Amino acid sequence: MSNDGPTSGERFLRGLIPENPVYRQLLGMCPTLAVTGGMNTAMTMAGAVAFVLICANVLTSLIRNLLKPHLRILVFTLTIATFVTIADRLLACYMYQMSKELGPYIPLIIVNCVIICRCEVCASKQSVAIAASDAVGQSLGFALALASVASVREILGSGTFFGLRVMPEAWPEWGIMVMPPGAFLTLGLLLGLANWIGAIREKKSGTAA
Amino acid sequence: MEHISELILVAVSAAIINNFVLHYFVGICPFIGVSRRVDMAFGMGCAVTFVITIAGLLSWIFTYYILRPGAPLAVLVIGEGADLSILSYIVYIFVIASSVQLVEMYVRKFFPPLYKSFGVFLPLITTNCAILFACLEIMKYVAVGKGADPWGLDTALVLAIFGGVGFTIAIVIMAGIREELDYCDVPRSLRGAGITLIVAGILSLAFMGFGGVDRSLKEVMSPAKAAAVAVDDDEEYIGAPTTMPAAKPADGDAGAEITMKTQRGAVQ
Amino acid sequence: MAEAKKQNYLVQAWLVLVLAASFGAAMAGVHIALNDGIQANKRKETYDQIPKLIPGAREDLVEEGQFTVDLDGAPVTRTYYKALAPDGQAVIGYMLRAEGMGYVDKIEVLVGVDAKVKNITGVYVLSQIETPGLGSKIASDSFLDQFVNKSSTRAIFAQKTAQKPESNDIQAIASATISSQSVCSIVNRAVREFGDCIDASVRRQTALENIPRMFPGVTDDRVKPISVDRGLVFRILDESGETAAWVAEDQRMGRWDRIDLLVALDAAAENIIKVHVVDQRERWWKKVVKAGYVESFAGKKAEPIVMVKPKMTPGDQQVQAVTKATITSTAICRIVNRAVRRLKRTVADINSGKLEVKEQ
Numbered sequence: 001m002s003n004d005g006p007t008s009g010e011r012f013l014r015g016l017i018p019e020n021p022v023y024r025q026l027l028g029m030c031p032t033l034a035v036t037g038g039m040n041t042a043m044t045m046a047g048a049v050a051f052v053l054i055c056a057n058v059l060t061s062l063i064r065n066l067l068k069p070h071l072r073i074l075v076f077t078l079t080i081a082t083f084v085t086i087a088d089r090l091l092a093c094y095m096y097q098m099s100k101e102l103g104p105y106i107p108l109i110i111v112n113c114v115i116i117c118r119c120e121v122c123a124s125k126q127s128v129a130i131a132a133s134d135a136v137g138q139s140l141g142f143a144l145a146l147a148s149v150a151s152v153r154e155i156l157g158s159g160t161f162f163g164l165r166v167m168p169e170a171w172p173e174w175g176i177m178v179m180p181p182g183a184f185l186t187l188g189l190l191l192g193l194a195n196w197i198g199a200i201r202e203k204k205s206g207t208a209a
Numbered sequence: 210m211e212h213i214s215e216l217i218l219v220a221v222s223a224a225i226i227n228n229f230v231l232h233y234f235v236g237i238c239p240f241i242g243v244s245r246r247v248d249m250a251f252g253m254g255c256a257v258t259f260v261i262t263i264a265g266l267l268s269w270i271f272t273y274y275i276l277r278p279g280a281p282l283a284v285l286v287i288g289e290g291a292d293l294s295i296l297s298y299i300v301y302i303f304v305i306a307s308s309v310q311l312v313e314m315y316v317r318k319f320f321p322p323l324y325k326s327f328g329v330f331l332p333l334i335t336t337n338c339a340i341l342f343a344c345l346e347i348m349k350y351v352a353v354g355k356g357a358d359p360w361g362l363d364t365a366l367v368l369a370i371f372g373g374v375g376f377t378i379a380i381v382i383m384a385g386i387r388e389e390l391d392y393c394d395v396p397r398s399l400r401g402a403g404i405t406l407i408v409a410g411i412l413s414l415a416f417m418g419f420g421g422v423d424r425s426l427k428e429v430m431s432p433a434k435a436a437a438v439a440v441d442d443d444e445e446y447i448g449a450p451t452t453m454p455a456a457k458p459a460d461g462d463a464g465a466e467i468t469m470k471t472q473r474g475a476v477q
Numbered sequence: 478m479a480e481a482k483k484q485n486y487l488v489q490a491w492l493v494l495v496l497a498a499s500f501g502a503a504m505a506g507v508h509i510a511l512n513d514g515i516q517a518n519k520r521k522e523t524y525d526q527i528p529k530l531i532p533g534a535r536e537d538l539v540e541e542g543q544f545t546v547d548l549d550g551a552p553v554t555r556t557y558y559k560a561l562a563p564d565g566q567a568v569i570g571y572m573l574r575a576e577g578m579g580y581v582d583k584i585e586v587l588v589g590v591d592a593k594v595k596n597i598t599g600v601y602v603l604s605q606i607e608t609p610g611l612g613s614k615i616a617s618d619s620f621l622d623q624f625v626n627k628s629s630t631r632a633i634f635a636q637k638t639a640q641k642p643e644s645n646d647i648q649a650i651a652s653a654t655i656s657s658q659s660v661c662s663i664v665n666r667a668v669r670e671f672g673d674c675i676d677a678s679v680r681r682q683t684a685l686e687n688i689p690r691m692f693p694g695v696t697d698d699r700v701k702p703i704s705v706d707r708g709l710v711f712r713i714l715d716e717s718g719e720t721a722a723w724v725a726e727d728q729r730m731g732r733w734d735r736i737d738l739l740v741a742l743d744a745a746a747e748n749i750i751k752v753h754v755v756d757q758r759e760r761w762w763k764k765v766v767k768a769g770y771v772e773s774f775a776g777k778k779a780e781p782i783v784m785v786k787p788k789m790t791p792g793d794q795q796v797q798a799v800t801k802a803t804i805t806s807t808a809i810c811r812i813v814n815r816a817v818r819r820l821k822r823t824v825a826d827i828n829s830g831k832l833e834v835k836e837q
Binding site: 037063066067068071074075078079082085086089090092093094096100157158173175178179 | 490492493496497500503504507508511514515518519521522604608609610611
């Protein structure tokens, strides 16, 4: 297959903001809400998703010529499930405390729409290099999204950042931020903010052009 | 009676107190995508409940008999100490995919009008976190080490069904609200996913009010055994109180009479 | 056409099969490589706490044991961890693992108790998902430190106000009273079940330690334990090997906490020689000592003793209660009576031959 379309560099950059999996494609919202109570858990989750996404993309890209239409999804699912199991076991072995905190959300990476979507859209059609850079870009974009939600929730909710105290002692912790309602509200408002910024930029580039 | 009350607790907890969508954040994608109209939402909810029941049933069977450490069939084939739990996630995802296929075939064949109303959602459900989450919860309670009883099929099914029911409740409420929101002036940047998430946040806040209901339910259904009075065959004493003064109220747990330790048969 | 179709399916399926096989092999490899690490992590979580919860204990000198608890007819096995002294024999303390329902969901705790299962030496919360910022403070040191040195023979309750050090209650976390009380209940239940389980051996050990204090000069070989249906009885021999005294130990809740006594009858089991206090934590104990209450039992006949009001003069088989310590006095009187009854029954049974003397 010829590489018509964006180059690997472009794909990488696209994944960061223009095609951000959470803010633009609205995929992968379950972990974005669930593990963003603190930066530690959020970044661990981002790392796990990155590992699975990159490995799955590379593998899928390697076997892309052998895939038949009906069995595509099956193969993707099998691959992703295997890598998620490996990631889960690695976490349990080397970061036991963190794996306990993340709980059931690591295996839920299997049904994370981001990964299946990238495999389907990109990796099964493009070469390994492009697939890999696409995966890296999307993972970073996902990590950025998680970081944005997690910082707000952690700083307002516990007064800490990565576990280190940043707010003054007198700050009354907004407990609600660390609980489900805070997650929904934060993501909803940040989504609105992202849309608003996007609309402004469009208008600017629209009027400038 | 004990067992029925445990089932009721699991049901209420899964459907309302620890609602899958509003507390555990699973099933958000369909929650946002399919909640524009009440009838569509209800259809999606029914589809999810169907699939989650079948998937729960199958995953319990696999986990109990094959996958957990020390499972009967695994021990039969491999020997003592068989632990196939590493294959759990792959098995579950296949179970879910097959359940979706099964339900789709079954409904299309036997209930065409039903298929018309929610059949289109079925393929989407394969990537629905809620179903995999139900399977993972079942695994958590079935693949326990020695010392605890693994959940039976009835408890697992109750969890699955009422998890689906909870999802349906949440998504229908959301659909009702969104239908009203259509007439409101939502800021452009918040339209769609933004406002849905904010409303979900308020809903989740409301559902937090149910927290602790399972504790109270538990106490109502299996009240703490009445404090046993010290059986005393000692003689009466002149001038001394004839009974020991009432100890502090019994510790909340059933049968926990710590202060009256001396009634036990061993001590005489 | 059908032939080609069938072949097509086979061709398509081979990729899935190859992938499945290779993934299976990869998973088996991961399992073998990492499983030990994961099991070690789980074990480490518990064993790491042993030195922190039991002062003086070491992680490598730990024995794991199981005991069964009968919950409404269904036996449940629980684990305990025995911390041994460097000589490998003496027990420094125990650590128990317990769980129960909190406000939101299960709370798992580790409880450390001393060797006699009398005091709590520490509590650690293994896992909890209580309300962040409120109930989650039960895992904080400031809350858990309150449990250190609380009596494990008496229930601990979470109160709203600050507690004096001698109180056996702790102060609950503000706005998280249910979570705090849940932790108390879990700890209470754990030490009660464990205490009941190893009760017998601890009491025997304590009695053996205290008999020499009761009869100064008595050597270990002159103390013969006899187990009877309802507890432990000791036969004390004099230098010539003849029975010199019979001792029983008994205990009961006093006003504040458990009172442990040793009661000795003479060889004929007709008179009370002495009553010895093994352990008590009563509030007004100084008054009891000053009044010489415990000594007033010595010399009475081995018949039921009646306690009279402080203002009245006691008769032959009567003792006078201590002012302002009536409940403590009552408890002691009842313990003595019960121990005396048991001793007389035992001695009568031995003498008549009904009871086989199973000396240990």
